[in-house]
Amino acid sequence: MSEFTTPILTIKKLNKQFGSGCEQCRSKVDRKLNRNYCPNCGTIYSCRDITFDLYPGEVLGIVGESGSGKSTLMRSIYFDQPATSGEAYLQFYKEGKSNLFEESSQQKKYIRHHLMGKVYQNPVQGLRMGFTSIANIAEKMIAAENRNVESMESRGRELLNQVRIPVHRMMEAPKNFSGGMQQRVQIAKALSNNPPILLLDEVTTGLDLSVQANVLDLIKQLQRELNISMLLVSHDLGVIRMLADRTMVMLDGVIVEQGLTDQILEDPQHAYTQQLVHSLL
Template identity: 55%
Template sequence: MLTVNNLAKIYGSSCSHCLELTGPAHKSNVCPRCGSVVACANISFQVDKGEIFGLVGESGSGKSTLVRCLYFDEEATGGEARLAPYQDGRVNMLAVSAQQKRFIRNHLMGMVYQYPHLGLKMYFSCGGNIAEKLLDAGFRHVGRMRERAAELLQRTEVPPGRMDDLPATFSGGMQQRVQIAKALANSPPLLLLDEVTTGLDVSVQARVLDLIRSLQQEMQLAVVVVSHDLGVIRLLSGRTAVMKNGQMVEVGLTDQILEDPQQPYTQLLVSSQL
């Protein structure tokens, strides 16, 4: 469904040494020559239809930057990403026009941000937030949009009676459910989740994770899940990549990564979270 090749994102002017002088081996993502931040480099992976792919790594390793580049919140500095339903996966979506990127984002992707205020307008009704995504996806009929919003809220276990309330008045767990409802509004084949449950109480977290699993199975979504919490990754993802200093240090079946990590960094990460 999604194929990423050599994606890179550099913040700063960059020089010809940025890539060779940063990364796990250099223990830093800052280029010593020019001071640019190599937030992502040499990132390659694939996610199949109906698969949850995990991205794990310490703070600053580049996880959010990666999904933000895929969602076009940030412009990647280099590399390719192909989405099977867009031009049969033949076109690098990182290099298309802004208008085409809007089309891809509105019709083929959903995103849930770590902080609800990044994905929701807090002083816009909950239904209005979902309608925003529906309008982007080409819905026009107001009655039909309300129906669809109610359907989505019910599916994400937000009482539909709260459709006209402001997300600002919701609990953290419920705000994340509204974000999930909004992300799914256009029935996207690809869903990007950035630390969806970080900051939620453990019991609330478990329910949101359950919800994500059942939605993913029901809709056969391809999902990229970002988390620094191995528990979340263990529960959700079939395959996982470990990131450090902007690069992937290990990728494989989640069970194998957790039970028998090959790279010293992964071993450290796993043992520190046991």
């Protein structure tokens, strides 16, 4: 990991709610919620004032139970859904001075295709299952305005080789692949335009343990080789321990604790983090 200098990504007070809110839950001072849910109007506050920095070459883990808001956070950052409010700044975009959430849809597409890659928990969300593997990689390159067929094919071969997919299977569709191989094709696709940031959302959930280990080894190797910054979401502290330099713990849409991963695992401060760590022992 590089020396911490200027953050590559800064998120400030990101909020995402589902529902319009009411008098009981709109005020942050005297908000009456049942966890992150308003029993009066049914509004769900999935992310509440989420603030953090991601540094060059760093893997930042985000851990929490289902419904804690971690995947909603990733969807907001990747523009899969709009944030309700908040700010996001990317060092590689307009010198980190423009709030990404306020950019036009055209600019958001540019950011999404040139400056970020995302690997989804369910490969169906990240891949076209009926396209060939190499066509899936080319699709993201075309979205980034690459029109050179030769360079796309060459890059596709290089990436499939890098993620350990046999090149003789590049013309096969991911629907014919195992879950672990589908995730590796997704990783290749996400890396196709050399983005400085990779978002990984529960990428090993549902895979057999041996397959999980292979995918995690691959991510670790790629991170070392490419020195890419990663945001890694998981409910599994074992995954976080293996990959993350720093960790944020989320509960009910709020960051309840953050720090160096070793520190969080060895000396958890918040009761929920203590519970998580003890369940790992």
